[in-house]
Amino acid sequence: GNSVTQMEGPVTLSEEAFLTINCTYTATGYPSLFWYVQYPGEGLQLLLKATKADDKGSNKGFEATYRKETTSFHLEKGSVQVSDSAVYFCALMKGFQKLVFGTGTRLLVSP
C-alpha cells in the first residue's frame, strides 16, 4: 500500500542554519506529495505541494522537489528561524484517496 517514511526527530538547529528533513514514499504510479506544518497547539497547515515528477513546491522559504527516481520529497530551507520550530509532516495522495501522513518530524530552532 501507499506509505510515507520520515526521518526521526527531533531535529535541533541554531538560527540561520540549513535545514533538511528527509521524506521517502512508497506508492504505485504518480501520487501527489505534500508537506504540512503543525505549530504548537494548532492544527496542521499545508506548507507546500507537488503534483508531478520534478515539480518543486515552495513557500515561506521552504522548498521540496518531487524526485520520482529516488521516491523522495525532502524538505529544505536555507536559513531557519526560531519561528520555524514546529512539527513537519510529509504526506502523499493518489487519485482521490485519503491523505497518507508520515509520523512527523519535530524541528527545534534555538536563537
Next chain:
Amino acid sequence: DAGVIQSPRHEVTEMGQEVTLRCKPISGHDYLFWYRQTMMRGLELLIYFNNNVPIDDSGMPEDRFSAKMPNASFSTLKIQPSEPRDSAVYFCASSPDWVRKTAGANVLTFGAGSRLTVL
C-alpha cells in the same frame, strides 16, 4: 472565512462517560475528515464523509466510536463509553471537491483540534 471550527478545544472526562466532539467545516467544502493524533500512533484517519455521506470508516477503532454528519455544516464524533486510551487530540479537516483540488486549491484545511483527556 473562519476556517474549520472545532469544539470543545479541551475536554477532560472520566472513564465511562460519553464524549461528543463537534466540527463545522469550511462552507462549500464537500469532504470532511476526522483524524486522531497520539504520540504512539501519530496521525490516524478515523473516518471521512463526502457530501455528508460516510465513505470510509475503516479507521474507526471500535464500536464505541461513531460519527455523523447530519448536514453540510456540522459533524460530530462520539465516544461512548470513553476509556483512558482514547486520550488524544482529535482533528477535523475539510476539503474541496476533486476538481477544485487539481486546480490548485488547498487539499486539506484542519481545525485547531480537540484535546481529550479521559481519566
